[in-house]
Amino acid sequence: MNTSHDSSTLQLGNCIIHDTFAEAFPMTATRVIVTALNRSWARTAANVVTGYATSVIACDAEAGIESELNEDQTPDGRPGFSLLFFAFNRESLEKSVIKRVGQCIMTCPTTACFNGIDDKTKPVKIGGKLRRFGDGFQISKLIGDRRFWRIPVMDGEFVCEDEFGTTKAIGGGNILILGKCQESTLSAAEFAVKAVSKMKNVIMPFPGGVVRSGSKVGSKYKGLIASTNHEFAPSLKYRVKTSLPENANCCYEIVMDGLTLDSIHEATTTSIHAAAFCDGVVAISAGNYGGKLGPYHIYLKDRILNKHKESTE
Amino acid sequence: MTWLVRPRSDAIPSTPVEARELIGQLMDCADPADINRIKVWVGNAQIQIPELLQITQIDGPGHELYLEGDFRHYHGLGWKLKSGKIMINGNTGARLGAEMEGGSIELCGDCGAWAGVAMSGGRLFIQGNAGRWLGANWPGESKGMRGGEILVQGDTGDHTGACMRRGTIAVAGSSGFGLGRDMIAGSIFVAGNFSDYPGMGMKRGSIVLANEYQNHGKLLSSFSPDGHARPLTLDMQLKYLAQKGWTKANELLQQRYCTRFFGDNLSLGLGEIIFLSDNNSGKE
Secondary structure, eight states: OOEEEOSSOEEETTEEEOSOEEEEEEEEEEEEEEEOSSHHHHHHHHHHHTTTOSOTTTSSOEEEEEEEEOGGGSTTSSOEEEEEEEESSHHHHHHHHHHHIIIIITTSTTOEEEEOOSOOSSOEESHHHHGGGGTTOOEEEEETTEEEEEEEETTEEEEEESEEOOEEEEEEEEEEEEESSHHHHHHHHHHHHHHHTTSTTEEOOSGGGOBSSOEEEOOSSTTOOEEEOGGGOGGGTTTSOOOSOTTOOEEEEEEEEESSHHHHHHHHHHHHHHHHTSTTEEEEEOOOSTTSSOSEEEEHHHHHHHHHHHHHO | OEEEEEEOTTOOOSSOEEOTTHHHHHHHOOSHHHHTTOEEEETTEEEEGGGTEEEEEOOSSSSEEEEESOBTTEESTTTTOOSSEEEEESOBOSOTTTTOOSSEEEEESOOOTTTTTTOOSSEEEESSOOOTTTTOOOTTOSOOOOSSEEEESSOBOTTTTTTOOSSEEEESSOBOTTTTTTOOSOEEEEOSOBOSOTTTTOOSOEEEESOTTTOOOOOOTTOEEOOSOOOHHHHHHHHHHHHTTOTTHHHHHHOOEEEEEEEOTTTTOOEEEEEEESOSTTOO
């Protein structure tokens, strides 16, 4: 690895790492395990239930697929997926997950839905509320200390765990990949997403893990809470104060939500190192609000230097 | 403290020993000298423990009791147990683990009637046979077992799981008359034979019976056929029971053909009886 740095610039290969930070926020999260008769239907349910969950700017939650699970990793011994859901607090998380599980998993053939967070000290009630769909015919089963609801549906029974554990989590970790052209920048972003998608406790809630419409807070229009991040828009490069280097003509953002700060750190490091060495990547930056909104500041420099320190030790 | 308890060979009681306070007091004992002050009722007299039992401190993680020998005259062992572990090598009298709330009791032997009656938590593992009213209700009370698990490797007597409110009973052998009678909820598994009319008066809950075409018990006509769909939770329950050491669970997991009945329609009618078999060849 070619890591060079002085007081002002840090470089990975030919890629400049901006001396800036990603600004992340505290969130509340839960993990949902969805299973089905086969992987295809489990994937369908996983994709649908995590749909329209990119950003809490306008969605009720941020959600994504954490990992694929084999038969020996799920409570009912069927293929499944592990999903993470993030919201600002437990109440909104509960509302969101109930609606999503009810409309997207319960409706999907052969699926079942289980809690994936062991700590149930601050739970959200999911199956315990969806059970009413059974109209009195629902059956409760207690297995060990876990309660499951069997809700009669048209292909048999929908099994859903009564309560899901929640945990404090972090949302809004991000990097910005600045490249020479759309093709090469997207390719680097895809490579970074692939690297992060192998990690536990992290999701990238945007389409394919990549954001093209990064936003800033506020707008010239009244009532709009977010608008285009003009500093990184190549079409505005010569009209506004830009953060794009001269030879950068495209920018993609990768947003990462994680269950712990460590997982966000690790995901940031992984994504930077994956993208930085791709052809056509000019620089890597990060999105923040001047440090005024989120309490977690993930400095890109720290991520690079920590990784460099680990690899040289 | 971890204690080893053995009956004194020269002091076998001829009358029942009311031992329901014994386990709790021994569990709380921090000083061997305190044991001498523990008394139990033997018939209508109170007798100090050292006159009946030899109790020695042994190495162990603490909060454990090992009982070795014949405790057939000792009734109420493990009564209202909240935590800790009791291992019994021998037979016990009635009311083993009655009203227990947590912890575990493992019995390598047989026990009398009323084992696990009205229990609300913990695990009672009986390697031998259990008497009547296993996990049932006290006479006059409407609710039986309210939680926890009773795993039996042998047979059980009549009225197993009567008025059961919650929890799991798994019987590897056969079960007597009145299985799950008036049960309110919970799950009962029987891998061996069963007597007539299981689930009589049941409101909710599940009774799972193995070897559909080999058993001889009759089903009440107030149960109605409910198809052959196998509940997803059934395999989850059986896998859980297998993990906990109930040996018949894996055998039941192999019996993939499932026939369901719902009832008792003379009661709430939301209970289910599930018959398992290897295939449907016995069906006429």
